[in-house]
Amino acid sequence: MKLDSIKPLALTIFILACSACSNSLPTQATDSLLIDFENDTDKKLILLENAQAKLQSNANGQSLVIKLASTDHHDASFTIQPAKPWDFSQYQNAAIALDIKNPSSSSTHVYIYTYDTHNAFQLRNVVIPANSNNSYLIELKSLGLQVNSGIRNNPPSWQHDYVHTIWRGGVKQPDIGAISKIKFLVSGVLENKTLEIDNIKLVEPKQFDENFLTGIVDKFGQNAKQEFERKVHSVEELQAFSQQEQQTLVDHPLPSRSKFNGWADGPKLKATGFYRTEKYQGKWSIVDPEGYLFFSNGIANIRMANTSTITGYDFDKKFIKQRDPQDYTPEDSIGLNRAPDSAIASRHVSSAIRANMFTWLPSYQSEEAASFGYRREVHTGAIEHGETYSFYRANLARKYQTNDEALLMEKWRDTTIKRMHTWGFTSFGNWVDPSYYQLNRLPYFANGWIIGDFKTVSSGNDYWGAMPDVFDPVFAQKAEVTVKQIANEVQNNPWCVGVFIDNEKSWGSEWGPTAQYGIVINALTKQASESPIKQSFVTELKQRYASISQLNSAWQSNFTSWQQLEAPYTVDVISDAMQQDFSALLYHYANKYFSIVANLLEQHMPNHMYMGPRFAHWAMTPEVRKAAAKWVDVMSYNYYREGIDQPYWDILTELDMPSIIGEFHNGSMDSGLFNPGLIHATNQADRGKKYQEYMYSVIDNPYFVGAHWFQYIDSPLTGRAYDGENYNVGFVNVADVPYQPLVDAAKEVNQTIYTRRFK
Numbered sequence: 001m002k003l004d005s006i007k008p009l010a011l012t013i014f015i016l017a018c019s020a021c022s023n024s025l026p027t028q029a030t031d032s033l034l035i036d037f038e039n040d041t042d043k044k045l046i047l048l049e050n051a052q053a054k055l056q057s058n059a060n061g062q063s064l065v066i067k068l069a070s071t072d073h074h075d076a077s078f079t080i081q082p083a084k085p086w087d088f089s090q091y092q093n094a095a096i097a098l099d100i101k102n103p104s105s106s107s108t109h110v111y112i113y114t115y116d117t118h119n120a121f122q123l124r125n126v127v128i129p130a131n132s133n134n135s136y137l138i139e140l141k142s143l144g145l146q147v148n149s150g151i152r153n154n155p156p157s158w159q160h161d162y163v164h165t166i167w168r169g170g171v172k173q174p175d176i177g178a179i180s181k182i183k184f185l186v187s188g189v190l191e192n193k194t195l196e197i198d199n200i201k202l203v204e205p206k207q208f209d210e211n212f213l214t215g216i217v218d219k220f221g222q223n224a225k226q227e228f229e230r231k232v233h234s235v236e237e238l239q240a241f242s243q244q245e246q247q248t249l250v251d252h253p254l255p256s257r258s259k260f261n262g263w264a265d266g267p268k269l270k271a272t273g274f275y276r277t278e279k280y281q282g283k284w285s286i287v288d289p290e291g292y293l294f295f296s297n298g299i300a301n302i303r304m305a306n307t308s309t310i311t312g313y314d315f316d317k318k319f320i321k322q323r324d325p326q327d328y329t330p331e332d333s334i335g336l337n338r339a340p341d342s343a344i345a346s347r348h349v350s351s352a353i354r355a356n357m358f359t360w361l362p363s364y365q366s367e368e369a370a371s372f373g374y375r376r377e378v379h380t381g382a383i384e385h386g387e388t389y390s391f392y393r394a395n396l397a398r399k400y401q402t403n404d405e406a407l408l409m410e411k412w413r414d415t416t417i418k419r420m421h422t423w424g425f426t427s428f429g430n431w432v433d434p435s436y437y438q439l440n441r442l443p444y445f446a447n448g449w450i451i452g453d454f455k456t457v458s459s460g461n462d463y464w465g466a467m468p469d470v471f472d473p474v475f476a477q478k479a480e481v482t483v484k485q486i487a488n489e490v491q492n493n494p495w496c497v498g499v500f501i502d503n504e505k506s507w508g509s510e511w512g513p514t515a516q517y518g519i520v521i522n523a524l525t526k527q528a529s530e531s532p533i534k535q536s537f538v539t540e541l542k543q544r545y546a547s548i549s550q551l552n553s554a555w556q557s558n559f560t561s562w563q564q565l566e567a568p569y570t571v572d573v574i575s576d577a578m579q580q581d582f583s584a585l586l587y588h589y590a591n592k593y594f595s596i597v598a599n600l601l602e603q604h605m606p607n608h609m610y611m612g613p614r615f616a617h618w619a620m621t622p623e624v625r626k627a628a629a630k631w632v633d634v635m636s637y638n639y640y641r642e643g644i645d646q647p648y649w650d651i652l653t654e655l656d657m658p659s660i661i662g663e664f665h666n667g668s669m670d671s672g673l674f675n676p677g678l679i680h681a682t683n684q685a686d687r688g689k690k691y692q693e694y695m696y697s698v699i700d701n702p703y704f705v706g707a708h709w710f711q712y713i714d715s716p717l718t719g720r721a722y723d724g725e726n727y728n729v730g731f732v733n734v735a736d737v738p739y740q741p742l743v744d745a746a747k748e749v750n751q752t753i754y755t756r757r758f759k
Helices: 009-017 235-247 341-344 367-371 391-400 406-425 471-490 518-524 532-546 549-555 563-568 577-606 620-630 648-655 684-699 740-751 753-757
Strands: 029-035 046-049 051-058 061-068 074-078 095-100 106-118 121-128 131-143 167-171 179-187 193-205 276-280 283-287 296-302 374-375 388-389 444-447 496-501 635-638 659-663 704-710
Touching: 046 051, 046 061, 046 444, 051 074, 061 074, 074 193, 106 131, 121 131, 131 193, 235 391, 283 704, 296 659, 367 374, 367 391, 391 406, 406 740, 444 471, 471 496, 471 577, 496 577, 518 532, 518 577, 532 563, 532 577, 549 563, 549 577, 577 620, 620 635, 620 648, 684 704, 684 740, 684 753, 740 753
Parallel strands: 296 704, 444 496, 635 659, 659 704
Antiparallel strands: 029 193, 046 074, 051 061, 061 193, 074 179, 095 131, 095 193, 106 121, 106 179, 121 167, 276 283, 374 388
């Protein structure tokens, strides 16, 4: 079936039903001015947090200059709050636009929260380039927001001249009849920022492009509708670039490095034959197997598992091997996992919108069909399961002129390691394919997930899934299965720096007691006889209180017996005494988790460091950090901001533990992708600048022993199969072509890691 003959039926019906829609593309919108700062009344509509504002006259009247004190504050913001909520309900579609000027020499990443009176919010990101003055669009209701394409951020559904802000989270369409405020937040930056705003207006889109999701991917997995630097136009061009690059690559560490990429020109400490940590001259450091100081700067997620995208095709379920309940590998960590040949005859379109995105997909009878895969489940997306395709793997096959899997992967691994040496990286980051483990050419980190049929508990924000009931004996059993598997893969190899177990689990957050103690609150709603965690919590409370009456006095409750507490209990109001108890119970929970994992690693992998669970900065609490610090060798944090800012990271001083950044990145819109990533840069050169600023803030911090960039390869243009991430965050693009400005910036950092840190 010819792909461009497939019409996205639901999308077409929506457009035909919209009287304001048309096939024409010119910019069409109605503007209505809301705020222009021509009087002091408008200034009063701006609320400030860690910021100052003043009106400033210019050739076009007045604007508002806002100075954000972001050096000394983790968050600084300004909020536009009208005297009464804006009501745009008479408009079929609506957006807000405003002029923002950045007079400084550095770009500014801004979070935009648009709230309605129901307290629902839409979150967007955008970068304000250095020395710029542009108009920015915040879409509130539009065609692009109403279509679930399975892409984290859709391409624009209508043509306009504004800078398009990127939808990131929250609701896609708040109530446009009750817009209460718009907050502009700068968070986690390393310098004070100044922005000038003006001309806040309503924009009503009036024409949409019914083909905005059609034919957007070319044969190489690139944006078919946009030209950009290093875009590949032919297989010959791809091969020529590869051959040219190969001549520049080396296969050895930098001259100042040891065999294991430690600082050979620096002091030599005790050598144990494996990696360990030590505080040297007041700074935490990893020490390599030969005794040299080691700082881990690496790139994470070097594997085929996340390179595929959902195609919009599926097969009869009876032909698909379903997940084994004893499987210890998450779906998104499995390789391509192609559907069996017996399923091919049942192939059918499961999502016309998805299928219509591609200008080309190969026949299953061709050699290029080797890059097809299958996902039996997804986290978020347009469909729940289906066929996938890895354009990245297909491009590797083209450039290396082979579809022999063993040879192709050997060439890919060889080039990747040579790039790491040439670019000066000291190690891999997390999630490197285990086939790298025994090559003994570059230090790496092993990893695993604890999954299985153990009982669970909710934190109230289970983004990647519910939390384990660590008191369920099945949890410890599954944890041992995971650790044994990692041990079998690593084989006591000294090139393994350490082991990460789990990732970005929802431990709770410091957004108030309900968010912080969600695990405890949810556990209390369970029946103790059916819930190991509830049983354990009741036992702990009995040790804290001599009688149920004492607990009642503290909690202002009216339990008649401990048995009544064992029944489901819903917390309505959290008193101060309850907070203290909940804090102790949360620590008790986390301590159990980390003790189980640490003891298993000590038993099966005694020579390798426990690197922790890579805390997401939005999902950790003091209790959990304290429990982790008792058991792990290195604390690990995934932190997506512009740098290690103070006073937010005072927590490092409190714990005094060697720590590592497990993930950070930035991206831009000049790559052909529709989403820069979690942190936005202006262009590829600015990506390099922001990379350096982040890395220097880590290197200069005495507690950090490394930082890992996420990730090696750009997300697929149409979103990775598991959750639709479509970010320009790779060191290489889908054609395996490096982003040279980012590479050059990293090479400059890597040349001076040790001399800068231990100067």
